[in-house]
Amino acid sequence: MSNRSHDSYGDYAVVQVPKDQLKSAFGLFLVYTGVLICIAVIWGGGALGNGLTFYDMMKASVLGSLILGIIGFFTAKIGGHTRASTYVILRHSFGRVGSMWAGAAVSGIACGIGWFFIQAWLFGTVFSTIAKELWGSVPFWASAPAASLWGAVLMTLSAAFGYKGIAFLSYLAVPLFLIALGGGSYAAITEAGGFAAALVAQPANPMPFAGAVTAVVGMYIAGATITSDISRYSEKPNDGGWAWFWQVVLLQPVLMLAGGTLTLLTPASDVAQAMAHLGIGLGALVLIIFGQWTTNDNNLYNGALAFANTFRVKKATMTIIMGFIGAVLASMTAAGFFGTDPFINFLTQLGRFLPPIAGVLLADFYVFKPYKLGKKNADERYTFGPGTRYSRYNVAGMAAWILAGLLAPSIPGIVALNSVLLGFVLYLVLAWGASAMNLKYEVGTWIEGEDGF
Amino acid sequence: MTASLEAFKKHVHIVTLVLGVVALVVAQMADTSRAAGLYTAISLGPIAAGLITIYRHKVSSGTDKSVAKIVVECAWVDLSFGLGFLMMLPSSYYAVQSPVSVLLGIDAVVMAVYGLYVLINLNKMGFSLTP
Numbered sequence: 001m002s003n004r005s006h007d008s009y010g011d012y013a014v015v016q017v018p019k020d021q022l023k024s025a026f027g028l029f030l031v032y033t034g035v036l037i038c039i040a041v042i043w044g045g046g047a048l049g050n051g052l053t054f055y056d057m058m059k060a061s062v063l064g065s066l067i068l069g070i071i072g073f074f075t076a077k078i079g080g081h082t083r084a085s086t087y088v089i090l091r092h093s094f095g096r097v098g099s100m101w102a103g104a105a106v107s108g109i110a111c112g113i114g115w116f117f118i119q120a121w122l123f124g125t126v127f128s129t130i131a132k133e134l135w136g137s138v139p140f141w142a143s144a145p146a147a148s149l150w151g152a153v154l155m156t157l158s159a160a161f162g163y164k165g166i167a168f169l170s171y172l173a174v175p176l177f178l179i180a181l182g183g184g185s186y187a188a189i190t191e192a193g194g195f196a197a198a199l200v201a202q203p204a205n206p207m208p209f210a211g212a213v214t215a216v217v218g219m220y221i222a223g224a225t226i227t228s229d230i231s232r233y234s235e236k237p238n239d240g241g242w243a244w245f246w247q248v249v250l251l252q253p254v255l256m257l258a259g260g261t262l263t264l265l266t267p268a269s270d271v272a273q274a275m276a277h278l279g280i281g282l283g284a285l286v287l288i289i290f291g292q293w294t295t296n297d298n299n300l301y302n303g304a305l306a307f308a309n310t311f312r313v314k315k316a317t318m319t320i321i322m323g324f325i326g327a328v329l330a331s332m333t334a335a336g337f338f339g340t341d342p343f344i345n346f347l348t349q350l351g352r353f354l355p356p357i358a359g360v361l362l363a364d365f366y367v368f369k370p371y372k373l374g375k376k377n378a379d380e381r382y383t384f385g386p387g388t389r390y391s392r393y394n395v396a397g398m399a400a401w402i403l404a405g406l407l408a409p410s411i412p413g414i415v416a417l418n419s420v421l422l423g424f425v426l427y428l429v430l431a432w433g434a435s436a437m438n439l440k441y442e443v444g445t446w447i448e449g450e451d452g453f
Numbered sequence: 454m455t456a457s458l459e460a461f462k463k464h465v466h467i468v469t470l471v472l473g474v475v476a477l478v479v480a481q482m483a484d485t486s487r488a489a490g491l492y493t494a495i496s497l498g499p500i501a502a503g504l505i506t507i508y509r510h511k512v513s514s515g516t517d518k519s520v521a522k523i524v525v526e527c528a529w530v531d532l533s534f535g536l537g538f539l540m541m542l543p544s545s546y547y548a549v550q551s552p553v554s555v556l557l558g559i560d561a562v563v564m565a566v567y568g569l570y571v572l573i574n575l576n577k578m579g580f581s582l583t584p
Contacts, residue, residue: 175533
């Protein structure tokens, strides 16, 4: 095991989590659940309800969640063995500078700034809608621009405390959210016609089953790729993997069915609005506030971790800077200065390049390193710490990543899954092929300093 | 093991179980089946947590850290489920007649305050609240 680096940037952002700081599987389960639970997943279920019958919707959400559960299990297990974040882990398969570029692009910019501000804007917009439903009018503090602003500030606060902050919030918020969702969904579905009617209802715009599974996988593949950001805290290597697997397999279908069943019965899928309408106002507010808060502080947390691997800045400082940018953008969007479409299009394009990272990572950790380089002991397969030598660029890793991101949409099937598989296969072909032909695929040298950078 | 941690170890599951069972019994008195159903479902949370805590103490290594972890996780359930009751009680859809509402409300406040009390004390003793 390598010597321990000093945690100069906070929250063990660029160093391994010390063994005395590791967390229980239950805690990890709650944190992962906090990331999952949000309005967007319920709306995603609503989209399924528009195109599938109840039973098909159930099958599609379970199958999609199983695929995500399996991919995320293996990526989280890497975090459990290495006790390092996704971006630090990438130093081995992308090279030190490669990990800076890949992490900053797909997680720093996409999660930390882009999706953070979109989710904060969504929070403000939905909050003001519910406020109108509850109180008849919208006071200034509850208007979309104001709510986007203070919502983003709340999310930044918990993210600035790092893992402890998001875990603390998850312990409190996750049970509350699930109680509100259970009570709210039951009420909304019962009033819209009941479960018996939902079982025989026909969708308004039928969609192919494979398309539905694609949508389910695509919606959360980013989360399955960067599971190590949380599982690096797991006490046993498999704890993080199982925590991820069970929360996504058990709870994602429930969330999607809540929105989907309502859509099958009515043209709407907004459980929170239906709850407010039925007089479950406090529950509706909890659903929105805690749902968005626990998800979006994770966006910021992941983004700050990625940037901490790129720039020599304290993680908390980076979190506050990104939170400030996100709050301003969200508030200005809500005030109508600009629309979200250009940003969402850009983030969707950028999002294509996140799943292949999982493919490269899985191929390197589970196949290339043990079977080509003979590093059989999973705990010692990747080393970190002062003096560790990395290549500056791992050309095989970077080429596989970019090619998979570009080619996956043109291959039939589940695009997100294709991206992972293509990244996996291309990396093995390139790295193994280059290695067999004695071609150098790792360029330059970077030696890790005392601060872990 | 410090005296206060030993005390929490002895009574956290009992308090949780008792408060959960009280909520379960009171929930059966609700005048609508949907309210009875919801509050019964919520009361199963603390009951399950109390039972799981008993089991976890039996199989735990007995070190201060492991005992504190079990106590803290049980206290979180008390706090969040207590708040869960308080969140749903004012809703008109799950409204219950006043005596039941008052009883459930008192039970929920005690549950939440007790959970908070345990968490604050364990934090003062230096144990992690996010174990």
